[in-house]
Amino acid sequence: MTISIKPLGNRLVVEPIEEEEITAGGIVLPETAKEKPQKGIVLAVGPGERNDEGEYMPLEVKEGDRVLFAKYSGTEVKYDGKKLLIMRESDILAKIN
Amino acid sequence: MTISIKPLGNRLVVEPIEEEEITAGGIVLPETAKEKPQKGIVLAVGPGERNDEGEYMPLEVKEGDRVLFAKYSGTEVKYDGKKLLIMRESDILAKIN
Amino acid sequence: MTISIKPLGNRLVVEPIEEEEITAGGIVLPETAKEKPQKGIVLAVGPGERNDEGEYMPLEVKEGDRVLFAKYSGTEVKYDGKKLLIMRESDILAKIN
Amino acid sequence: MTISIKPLGNRLVVEPIEEEEITAGGIVLPETAKEKPQKGIVLAVGPGERNDEGEYMPLEVKEGDRVLFAKYSGTEVKYDGKKLLIMRESDILAKIN
Amino acid sequence: MTISIKPLGNRLVVEPIEEEEITAGGIVLPETAKEKPQKGIVLAVGPGERNDEGEYMPLEVKEGDRVLFAKYSGTEVKYDGKKLLIMRESDILAKIN
Amino acid sequence: MTISIKPLGNRLVVEPIEEEEITAGGIVLPETAKEKPQKGIVLAVGPGERNDEGEYMPLEVKEGDRVLFAKYSGTEVKYDGKKLLIMRESDILAKIN
Amino acid sequence: MTISIKPLGNRLVVEPIEEEEITAGGIVLPETAKEKPQKGIVLAVGPGERNDEGEYMPLEVKEGDRVLFAKYSGTEVKYDGKKLLIMRESDILAKIN
Numbered sequence: 001m002t003i004s005i006k007p008l009g010n011r012l013v014v015e016p017i018e019e020e021e022i023t024a025g026g027i028v029l030p031e032t033a034k035e036k037p038q039k040g041i042v043l044a045v046g047p048g049e050r051n052d053e054g055e056y057m058p059l060e061v062k063e064g065d066r067v068l069f070a071k072y073s074g075t076e077v078k079y080d081g082k083k084l085l086i087m088r089e090s091d092i093l094a095k096i097n
Numbered sequence: 098m099t100i101s102i103k104p105l106g107n108r109l110v111v112e113p114i115e116e117e118e119i120t121a122g123g124i125v126l127p128e129t130a131k132e133k134p135q136k137g138i139v140l141a142v143g144p145g146e147r148n149d150e151g152e153y154m155p156l157e158v159k160e161g162d163r164v165l166f167a168k169y170s171g172t173e174v175k176y177d178g179k180k181l182l183i184m185r186e187s188d189i190l191a192k193i194n
Numbered sequence: 195m196t197i198s199i200k201p202l203g204n205r206l207v208v209e210p211i212e213e214e215e216i217t218a219g220g221i222v223l224p225e226t227a228k229e230k231p232q233k234g235i236v237l238a239v240g241p242g243e244r245n246d247e248g249e250y251m252p253l254e255v256k257e258g259d260r261v262l263f264a265k266y267s268g269t270e271v272k273y274d275g276k277k278l279l280i281m282r283e284s285d286i287l288a289k290i291n
Numbered sequence: 292m293t294i295s296i297k298p299l300g301n302r303l304v305v306e307p308i309e310e311e312e313i314t315a316g317g318i319v320l321p322e323t324a325k326e327k328p329q330k331g332i333v334l335a336v337g338p339g340e341r342n343d344e345g346e347y348m349p350l351e352v353k354e355g356d357r358v359l360f361a362k363y364s365g366t367e368v369k370y371d372g373k374k375l376l377i378m379r380e381s382d383i384l385a386k387i388n
Numbered sequence: 389m390t391i392s393i394k395p396l397g398n399r400l401v402v403e404p405i406e407e408e409e410i411t412a413g414g415i416v417l418p419e420t421a422k423e424k425p426q427k428g429i430v431l432a433v434g435p436g437e438r439n440d441e442g443e444y445m446p447l448e449v450k451e452g453d454r455v456l457f458a459k460y461s462g463t464e465v466k467y468d469g470k471k472l473l474i475m476r477e478s479d480i481l482a483k484i485n
Numbered sequence: 486m487t488i489s490i491k492p493l494g495n496r497l498v499v500e501p502i503e504e505e506e507i508t509a510g511g512i513v514l515p516e517t518a519k520e521k522p523q524k525g526i527v528l529a530v531g532p533g534e535r536n537d538e539g540e541y542m543p544l545e546v547k548e549g550d551r552v553l554f555a556k557y558s559g560t561e562v563k564y565d566g567k568k569l570l571i572m573r574e575s576d577i578l579a580k581i582n
Numbered sequence: 583m584t585i586s587i588k589p590l591g592n593r594l595v596v597e598p599i600e601e602e603e604i605t606a607g608g609i610v611l612p613e614t615a616k617e618k619p620q621k622g623i624v625l626a627v628g629p630g631e632r633n634d635e636g637e638y639m640p641l642e643v644k645e646g647d648r649v650l651f652a653k654y655s656g657t658e659v660k661y662d663g664k665k666l667l668i669m670r671e672s673d674i675l676a677k678i679n
Contacts, residue, residue, distance in 0.1 A: 004194035005165070008157055011190060037366050037377075046191075047157070054154045057345045060299055060338070068296070068377070070366065075134050075167065075190055086134070086165070086190045093302060093366055093377045094337075097295040101291040102262070105254055108287060143288075144254070151251045172231050172264065172287055183231075183262070183287045198485040199456070202448055205481060240482075241448070248445045269425055269458065269481055280425070280456070280481045328560050328571070348539045351493055351532070359490070359571070361560065384496060384560055384571045385531075388489040392679040393650070396642055399675060434676075435642070442639045463619050463652065463675055474619075474650070474675045522657055522668075542636045545590055545629070553587070553668070555657065578593060578657055578668045579628075582586035 003079060007046040010089045012061060014040040014069065015082060037068040037093055043084065059089050068093045100176060104143040107186045109158060111137040111166065112179060134165040134190055140181065156186050165190045197273060201240040204283045206255060208234040208263065209276060231262040231287055237278065253283050262287045294370060298337040301380045303352060305331040305360065306373060328359040328384055334375065350380050359384045391467060395434040398477045400449060402428040402457065403470060425456040425481055431472065447477050456481045488564060492531040495574045497546060499525040499554065500567060522553040522578055528569065544574050553578045585661060589628040592671045594643060596622040596651065597664060619650040619675055625666065641671050650675045 005013050017039040042065045048056045061067060074087030102110050114136040139162045145153045158164060171184030199207050211233040236259045242250045255261060268281030296304050308330040333356045339347045352358060365378030393401050405427040430453045436444045449455060462475030490498050502524040527550045533541045546552060559572030587595050599621040624647045630638045643649060656669030 006192040006194075008186070008189050008191055013191070037368060050154060051343055051345060052148055054148060054152075055345075057341060068368065077134060077165065089299070092299050094299055094304070095297040097297075103289040103291075105283070105286050105288055110288070147251060149245055151245060151249075174231060174262065200483040200485075202477070202480050202482055207482070244445060246439055248439060248443075271425060271456065271482075328562060342537055342539060346539075348535060359562065380493070383493050385493055385498070386491040388491075394677040394679075396671070396674050396676055401676070438639060440633055442633060442637075465619060465650065522659060536634055536636060540636075542632060553659065574590070577590050579590055579595070580588040582588075 003043050003084075005044055005077065005079065005084070005086070007044055007086055009046050010049045010059060011046045011086055012042055012059065012089060012092075013044040013077075014067065014074070014085045014087060015043050016040040016085060017066075038071045039096065040067055040069060040085070041065070042067055045089075061089055061092055061095065066096050068096060100140050100181075102141055102174065102176065102181070102183070104141055104183055106143050107146045107156060108143045108183055109139055109156065109186060109189075110141040110174075111164065111171070111182045111184060112140055113137040113182060135168045136193065137164055137166060137182070138162070139164055142186075158186055158189055158192065163193045165193060197237050197278075199238055199271065199273065199278070199280070201238055201280055203240050204243045204253060205240045205280055206236055206253065206283060206286075207238040207271075208261065208268070208279045208281060209237055210234040210279060232265045233290065234261055234263060234279070235259070236261060239283075255283055255286055255289065260290045262290060294334050294375075296335055296368065296370065296375070296377070298335055298377055300337050301340045301350060302337045302377055303333055303350065303380060303383075304335040304368075305358065305365070305376045305378060306334055307331040307376060329362045330387065331358055331360060331376070332356070333358055336380075352380055352383055352386065357387050359387060391431050391472075393432055393465065393467065393472070393474070395432055395474055397434050398437045398447060399434045399474055400430055400447065400477060400480075401432040401465075402455065402462070402473045402475060403431055404428040404473060426459045427484065428455055428457060428473070429453070430455060433477075449477055449480055449483065454484045456484055488528050488569075490529055490562065490564065490569070490571070492529055492571055494531050495534045495544060496531045496571055497527055497544065497574060497577075498529040498562075499552065499559070499570045499572060500528055501525040501570060523556045524581065525552055525554060525570070526550070527552055530574075546574055546577055546580065551581045553581060585625050585666075587626060587659065587661065587666070587668070589626055589668055591628050592631045592641060593628045593668055594624055594641065594671060594674075595626040595659075596649065596656070596667045596669060597625055598622040598667060620653045621678065622649055622651060622667070623647070624649060627671075643671055643674055643677065648678045650678055 007013055042061055042063055045059050045061060045063060048058045051057055069091050073091035074085035077084045077086060104110055139158055139160055142156050142158060142160060145155045147153055166184060166188050170188035171182035174181045174183060201207055236255055236257055239253050239255060239257060242252045244250055263281060263285050267285035268279035271278045271280060298304055333352055333354055336350050336352060336354060339349045342348055360378060360382050364382035365376035368375045368377060395401055430449055430451055433447050433449060433451060436446045438444055457475060457480050461479035462473035465472045465474060492498055527546055527548055530544050530546060530548060533543045535541055554572060554577050558576035559570040562569045562571060589595055624643055624645055627641050627643060627645060630640045632638055651674050655673035656667035659666045659668060
């Protein structure tokens with residue numbers, strides 16, 4: 001899926017996966033954790049932040065990565081009827097397979 | 098449209114797009130999101146911030162870019178009867194097509 | 195107008211323009227904006243801040259510039275019967291023509 | 292145990308050890324301390340944070356290390372029926388044997 | 389007037405001028421400003437702050453300068469019956485003639 | 486006494502000395518000070534923090550040092566029946582003899 | 583007077599002078615100032631803070647200096663029956679003669 005939203009800086013666009021149980025990697029998210037992470041797929045990444053010399057330092061996360069992020073991170077955008085999230089890479093906890 | 102407002106530093110002038118549904122890129126903004134972004138067109142950009150050597154690091158956003166930004170960002174200015182916003186580049190979430 | 199107030203660092207002296215409608219550039223400031231900017235003319239600028247090597251990085255704003263700034267910025271000083279403001283360059287939103 | 296969660300930056304995945312008394316090293320955690328640490332085993336570590344040149348600075352903690360951490364650190368994830376924690380290395384107080 | 393108080397770092401000793409109207413430069417301070425500056429004469433300055441190499445960066449303000457500062461800045465010291473103020477250079481708004 | 490707790494970064498393990506009066510150096514801690522320091526012996530030190538090049542900058546405090554620290558610093562750990570504290574070097578006020 | 587308290591980093595040990603009027607330099611501290619400084623004699627100084635290269639930058643204040651400091655600074659320690667204070671150099675306002 002190619003989208004026409006190009007995030008700025010260290011932001012990325014994530015499509016959240018709503019289903020509670022997925023089997024890839026066997027990860028099941030807890031019901032009652034104090035801070036529930038949520039799964040998603042990365043659709044677009046920004047160019048990264050610039051260092052002191054003004055060069056971009058590319059993000060660790062790439063398009064297509066499956067990620068865990070804190071549940072209420074980011075800003076919601078609707079795109080072709082789908083709910084997407086624009087968040088910063090620092091909101092991403094981990095990549096999953 | 099050429100305007101006579103020249104933002105300072107990493108600020109830019111954005112003309113917000115008020116209509117709820119636009120078709121360019123098919124992006125429709127949600128009604129009830131906790132933090133609604135808003136679309137706009139960039140009319141003018143500042144020279145960027147200076148690094149430690151005093152050189153300007155130009156902004157990622159250019160004049161004419163269509164952008165998403167958090168709804169209550171920036172400072173309102175009226176210009177030729179239009180409501181414009183002066184905000185910082187860090188208030189811009191993404192560029193859209 | 196030459197004044198005998200020499201601001202320090204990245205501060206500048208601004209003479210605010212009180213009239214609501216000016217025609218230069220056609221900019222009219224809104225009545226009910228949440229954060230009303232105000233227009234003014236720069237009368238004096240400081241030498242700028244020093245970088246890590248101790249060199250001054252001159253300000254973007256020059257004497258004579260017309261500027262927009264957030265309405266309640268700075269410190270009020272009376273000079274020859276006029277109300278002037280001493281503020282930091284970071285309080286300036288944009289230059290106008 | 293190989294897991295399919297790859298933490299980002301300076302984060303790591305820790306499997307907490309719930310039992311109150313362990314004998315390895317003879318460390319017994321107090322009942323009534325104002326800030327109770329908890330023991331755990333490190334299952335996966337991120338690549339570290341990048342310095343100003345953009346190079347990764349690897350973490351001090353390695354996979355397999357037994358660690359003490361403040362009890363309510365991190366984000367809970369369920370994996371193969373186990374409760375795991377994703378936390379930052381700065382939440383780790385010490386390594387134990 | 390030579391005094392035996394040697395301020396540290398970027399601090400300076402200022403003798404405040406209490407009279408409301410002075411004529412040097414014609415500056416009269418407002419009665420009802422939200423943040424009233426006050427005039428004073430600099431009696432002693434510190435060596436400045438050190439940069440990352442450990443060298444002192446001397447202050448912009450010199451002994452004998454007349455300065456404007458925010459009214460409730462600094463720490464009061466009595467010296468030979470006079471009330472002096474020890475403040476940081478960043479509390480100084482401008483030099484006046 | 487060799488312990489099997491290896492603190493991370495600029496943290497150290499301190500065994501607090503509970504007795505009110507000790508004679509080494511003649512230091513007696515006050516009864517009613519607003520911020521009572523406490524004495525202790527350093528049992529283990531971390532490798533220090535890394536500078537921007539990623540090199541460790543070793544701590545000023547060494548194993549065996551007697552130290553003063555603010556009374557409620559750090560995290561309590563029980564070890565072989567003793568109450569130990571894991572704290573950061575910045576919590577240490579001074580070394581004593 | 584040699585003492586066996588060796589402060590860490592940019593801390594120093596000060597013996598406060600309690601008497602209200604001293605004649606050295608003729609400085610008399612005010613009764614009703616909003617922030618009363620207090621006089622003292624420096625008994626010991628730390629090695630200073632380390633810069634980014636890990637080198638110590640020695641303090642401006644030396645053993646034996648008479649100093650002014652904000653009255654409620656630092657941590658109280660009793661030593662040979664005297665009340666001493668351990669504070670940071672940044673709590674020192676000025677040296678006096």
